[in-house]
Amino acid sequence: MHRKLAAFATAAALAGGALVATPALAQFAKAEDAIDYRQSAFTVMANHMGRLSAMAKGEKPFDAAAAQASAQLIATMSKLPWEAFTPGSDGGFANVKGDPWKNAADFKSLQDRLMGETAKLPESAGSLETLRKQLGATGASCKACHDKYRAQ
């Protein structure tokens, strides 16, 4: 099954790359590996969002260096999950709803929205006031996608 998919991806790539997402299949031997990879990226991203959020809410003292480090990590991590949404990786321990594969353009626009917001996080981390604002915009971009595509 997976070997067939990989062969198909190669054929599609050779045929002119009409299916843009398929070459990513080769990065993951099994659907479970892809699910693990994207959930891990989300987990790390969420951990650092939590650290920033604790500062924003005043539960932890504002530490500009730590905020900057978390903001950078979030910006990097937010680029990672998407190649791991390989076709057919909606079973097992995946918590996906709303068929992001069928709604690929919409799913992609929500990824772009997130990456647009996370790219602004590092420069916002210099003061608590700007961090609060950008953290809010980033969190809203997480929620916009989760409401549609993350099953709970």
Ligand code: HEC
């Ligand atoms: C474009 C859509 C999209 C955006 C944007 C998005 N997520 Fe998610 N997220 C998902 C989907 C889909 C899942 C379920 C993945 C799965 O289980 O395979 C998920 C799962 C998660 C999980 C659970 C991971 C696990 O171990 O099961 C966490 C935590 C998470 N997201 C945090 C975030 C945070 C924090 C942000 C914003 C900084 C964010 N996500 C932005 C789509 C998105």
